[in-house]
Amino acid sequence: MTKKPRLSFAQIWNMSFGFLGIQMGFALQNANTSRIFETLGADTKNLAIYWLAAPVTGLIMQPIIGYYSDRTWSARWGRRRPYFAVGAVTATIALLLMPNSPTLWMAVGVLWIMDASINITMEPFRAFVGDLLPDEQRTSGFAMQSFFIGIGALVASFMPWIFTNWLNIPNTAPDGEIPPSVKYAFYVGAIMYLITVLWTVFTTKEYPPEPDENHDAPAMExxxxxxxxxxxxxxxxxxxxxxxxxxxxxxxxxxxxxxxxxxxxxxxxxxxxxxxxxxxxxxxxAMALVHIVKDFNSMPKTMIQLAVVQFFSWFALFSMWIYCTPAVTSHIYGSSDTTSPIYNEGADMVSNLFGGYNGIAAIAAIFIPFIARKTSRKLTHLIALTLGGLGLISMYFVSDPQWLWASMVGVGIAWASILSVPYAILSGALPSDKMGYYMGVFNFFIVIPQIVAAALLGFILNTFFGGETIMILVTGGVSMIISGFLTLRVNDTH
Structure with missing residues (x-):
């Protein structure tokens, strides 16, 4: 393999900048989709099933995009950048459509399009770091992505609140209509998504394929x-x-x-x-499906170990994304009426909290590479996930909404680590000619726990917790702590 040269801070900045817009779209989806669904008449107990678009599209799209992006090369456009551009255009359209959905079924359909588009853009970004950076810079590269993820989500999550409190745009609407503040937030997010991704496309050059890459494998014996x-x-x-x-x-x-x-x-x-x-x-x-199934059954040992870690951490995150709005509005604000001012105040608070933990993640991302160098990547991940789990559990004991900000500190630290450390560990264990594919397969261990969560959380909520959505957040906190301790089993090799 050719030794990759170290890149400058500006180069790492440019190659990661697209994640600012990607995460603005992702954060708007996470913080407002349940609110949109409930406004359009969704039953709370069915929210998890409506959210299936997120994991299912990731499960299908990411390995396919990874497989074909490994095999794409253009002297002008490179390997990953064509996928960035296509995903950005379609995601922008979906973001414009989402808050204008007149019915629940249309909102669910747009969520499928939006998630597919985000996956087309995001999957090659993970492989991008492995393509361009030497091993000693990969933790910094993924941390830079985490930084932009944090900033993008912070701005996007606060936008409905900003439009309401700074620009006097209403955050309530008649029954069955999306509040104007939410609509304008999606419009700004759509524009930023397109601009930032295209910035990366036009400012970053890619290396040609490694001399030892061989995608045309010989026929099987x-x-x-x-x-x-x-x-x-x-x-x-x-x-x-x-x-x-x-x-x-x-x-x-x-x-x-x-x-x-x-x-x-x-x-x-x-x-x-x-x-x-x-x-x-x-x-x-020679068919693509054979290669995909074969490589799936031949994953590196480190990847298999990380899969278990990812399962429990992403199960926790998906629990929070689905049920944080109904948990906070019912447990702390005491309202489940989507037309009431108190419910919408609580929903805005959740959007702000999501922005808050992403802001914490942006700050934590600066320090994670330093802490990992002084200790180890595994210990860094354990500490971060434990803090995140305790943050989720603590929400059960909160009565004053302002104390929720303290809970989000731990969640933000965990989020920064989840977005960087596992990928830094994984990239050192992958062959360069399968970097995109295996990064896509690694997404299985993000979306599989989300599918499990979508299938089980409604059942758990109604069977064991009597509809008390706050207990789902406690369950997520326990899952995140388990994930942290499982990290100690991972082989972290350079």
Whole structure:
């Protein structure tokens, strides 16, 4: 491999700047989607299922985009930048449409488009750091992305409040209509998304493929074909049977139908493996699906260890994103009426809190590389996730809304670490010619816990917590602390 030269601060700044706009769009989605859904008539207990767009589009789009971006090269446009540009245009359109959705079904549909577009843009950005930076600068590179993520989310999350309190734009609207302050926030976010991503596209140059990269792998030997056919078919059969049996149990036990999502997820992975096995048996081993399934079953050990860490940390985050608005408005503000001023005051508070923890993340991102060098990346991640978990748990004990800011300090530190440390550890364990694909597959371990959360949280809420949404946040806090301790099991090699 060619030794990558160290890049200047300005170069790292430019290559990361697009994340400012990406996170503005992502933050507007996270802080306001539940509010939009509830305003358009969504039942709180069904919010998790409406949010399925986020994990499902990530599950499908990121490995595909990663696979093809590894195989893309243009002397003028590079490898990853064409995907940045296409995703930015479609995400901008979706951000303009979202607050103007007249019905719930349209808002859910736009969320699918928005999430697919964000994934098209964001996935290559992760591989971008591995492509351009030497190992000793990767923690700093991902921390720079975390910095822009924090700043972008801070500004975007506060925008409805700013429009209301500084510009006197109403934050309430008639029943079934989105408040004007939310609409204007999405408009600004759409413009910033396009401008910042295009900044990175036009100011950053990419290196040509490594001399040892070989995407046109030779055909499998007959013995390999037999091995992979049996393996894919075996894994596929097991996953399909597990999924079908689980869904059959859910149906016959007449429990929460949202749990069918979990069964469907198992069957989806199973069928993909079965299809891959059939293609190998037919000697169509050059097809993209075969490469994707084969590489998925040949992940580096470090990636497998990080997958478990990611599962528990992202389960916690998804719990917070879905249920923070109903938890804060009902548990602390005492209202679930979306037309009431007190509910909208609480919803604005959640938007501000989301901005607050992202602002903390921007500051924490500056110090994470330093702390990681003085201790280790694993210990840094453990400390950050423990603080984040305690922050989520503490929200149960809050009665004065202003104390929620203290809770968000821990969440912000955890968020900065989640966005940087696992990727820095992972990038050192990946081959350069599969950097984009494996970064996309790594997203499986972000979206799978989100799918599990979408399938289980409604069931847990209604079965064990009696509809008390604040208990979902406590559950998320415990999950985040578990994630921190699991980090100590990861092999962190350079």
């Amino acid at each position: 007959e013995s390999e074909e037999g091995f992979f056919t049996k393996k894919f078919m075996k894994v596929g059969a097991i996953l399909t049977i597990i999924g079908a049996a689980f869904s059959f149990f859910v149906y016959n036990a007449e429990i929460d139908p949202q749990l069918h999502v979990l069964g469907g997820g198992f069957m989806f992975f199973g069928l993909i493996h079965l299809l891959g096995g059939r293609l190998v048996k037919a000697r169509k081993t």
